[in-house]
Amino acid sequence: DDKEGHYIIVPDDIIYRRYRTVRLLGQGTFGKVVEAIDTQTNSRVAIKIIRAIPKYRDASKIEVRVLQKLKERDPMNIHKCIHLLHWFDHRNHICLVSELLGMCVYDFLKENEFAPFPRNHIQSFAKQLLGSVAFLHDLHLIHTDLKPENILLVHNDYRSIPVHVPGKRNTQPRNKRLLQRTDIRLIDFGSATFEEEYHSTVVSTRHYRAPEIILGLGWSYPCDAYSLGCILVEFYTGVALYQTHDNLEHLAMMEMVMGKMSDRFARAGARSKPDFFKEGCKLDWPKAKASRQSKKDVRATRALHDVIQPTDHVNRQFLDLVRRLLAFDPSQRITVREALQHPYLSMNIADEL
Numbered sequence: 001d002d003k004e005g006h007y008i009i010v011p012d013d014i015i016y017r018r019y020r021t022v023r024l025l026g027q028g029t030f031g032k033v034v035e036a037i038d039t040q041t042n043s044r045v046a047i048k049i050i051r052a053i054p055k056y057r058d059a060s061k062i063e064v065r066v067l068q069k070l071k072e073r074d075p076m077n078i079h080k081c082i083h084l085l086h087w088f089d090h091r092n093h094i095c096l097v098s099e100l101l102g103m104c105v106y107d108f109l110k111e112n113e114f115a116p117f118p119r120n121h122i123q124s125f126a127k128q129l130l131g132s133v134a135f136l137h138d139l140h141l142i143h144t145d146l147k148p149e150n151i152l153l154v155h156n157d158y159r160s161i162p163v164h165v166p167g168k169r170n171t172q173p174r175n176k177r178l179l180q181r182t183d184i185r186l187i188d189f190g191s192a193t194f195e196e197e198y199h200s201t202v203v204s205t206r207h208y209r210a211p212e213i214i215l216g217l218g219w220s221y222p223c224d225a226y227s228l229g230c231i232l233v234e235f236y237t238g239v240a241l242y243q244t245h246d247n248l249e250h251l252a253m254m255e256m257v258m259g260k261m262s263d264r265f266a267r268a269g270a271r272s273k274p275d276f277f278k279e280g281c282k283l284d285w286p287k288a289k290a291s292r293q294s295k296k297d298v299r300a301t302r303a304l305h306d307v308i309q310p311t312d313h314v315n316r317q318f319l320d321l322v323r324r325l326l327a328f329d330p331s332q333r334i335t336v337r338e339a340l341q342h343p344y345l346s347m348n349i350a351d352e353l
Helices: 054-073 105-111 119-138 222-237 247-258 263-272 292-299 313-325
Strands: 019-028 031-038 043-050 084-090 093-099 151-153 158-163 174-179 184-186
Touching (some): 019 043, 054 084, 105 151, 105 174
Antiparallel strands (some): 019 031, 031 043, 043 093
16 A cells, blocks of 8 residues: 555556456546456456545445445446446455446546537437436435546547638648447446435535535535536536636626526525625625636626527527526426426437537
């Protein structure tokens, strides 16, 4: 182990007398993920090797419990959540073995220079994600950390399409990557919470965090729907909808995107976080200490109908679905089950680049 409690990966290392490591796939605060060969079945797998630190061990035990429940309720994996094949404790590292998948959607976007996904691919992702999350919610489980990093492609294969940059003659055409297949899997159930159990105050990664979490109003299933709304916009534009590190700035940006929050929701927010509001229920933005850059960033945030312009029937339906997912008030937000019935998901969307 290194001093941070990470397992040190050596190629061709044998783990648990069964798995032969091939290469490091990635790492995070929780530990590392390696590609390995299961010598019993001769198949390639991914192993999430958790840091040998109590905090991370405890979280991984929760993840194992969640993954076992998902597998028991969905043995054929029709709901597209990562499938736990096996888990074990190896030299004080909890190890989770799953099928080997492709890269996360965020990495695909990044390697594609943050070019947006085609609209038919977005619809395919939306159907799968809403279906996966509805399945979780039916099991009384809230994911709490939905984001493009936690959505893996099953297949990395793409074809390259030359894209000529307008206005620049004689330059090398830039290639745009177009996925051959849009199958995805939801991963990282380390923060998943059963509705009946203890809810920590702050959950989700900042860019995908719902307003009720920022306002300390408590959270439940609707926070996942909100994250999905943010993710779908990101697929459409290529970049995260809310790029901020400050709570008040984040709320101000939300009002730019969605319009003012309702008085009812704002009053509840003001009771919980009085310093974010003035005159009872108006967002207190900008405060005197707000930087010029911050004010500029908020002003530059476009309304949702300017981000997803309702230029045709597909965009109008997509905009309507996203608007319902991003409703400020969680009691007014569409549920993922309801969202699965939205007309956007049954539209025929032509292939496009």
